[in-house]
Amino acid sequence: GAGVSQSPSNKVTEKGKDVELRCDPISGHTALYWYRQSLGQGLEFLIYFQGNSAPDKSGLPSDRFSAERTGGSVSTLTIQRTQQEDSAVYLCASSLKGSGGTEAFFGQGTRLTVV
């Protein structure tokens, strides 16, 4: 497909377990973003990758959260020792070039539930 793909769509995990969320951006897009959205709330910025530059990790809420982007394409967001407050929809987006200059295309998100 031509869009941003996220997997899994839904994930239920036990408190304390680690989870990995995957994002396949649109081919050729150099910028990739991760956001978190709690029910009925806005988008909370987590991390931003732009080309070969060091990622902007300023939005990561704690050191339990990390993300990588391999080969400038697929990205994985990892949450270690999950807590109930981590429950949210995790959204990934990509854009053709530097942030803001072009539209961001979003995936459908991963709904994470920590029980």
Add this chain to the structure above:
Amino acid sequence: SQQGEEDPQALSIQEGENATMNCSYKTSINNLQWYRQNSGRGLVHLILIRSNEREKHSGRLRVTLDTSKKSSSLLITASRAADTASYFCATDKTGNTPLVFGKGTRLSVIA
């Protein structure tokens, strides 16, 4: 952190009426964009306005930008039930900073 704040938080109108949503932001920006979200999943881009532009149109959408007041408005004319969604503004400070979203306005259009 959230740069933009949309106003109102929620808006309910009759089909055919116009809907106006506002966005205020705190620091200087490079561009401002508006997005729409249905049912709490992926967002869809609506329109982008650059910091040196004052107004843009796209179909039934009209966006204005006032950099002196650090604010933008999104006008949807002749609203339809299908316009029911949440609307978010997003800004970036420079071309190398992340896109930061506001909290959104929930629009309900009643048929």
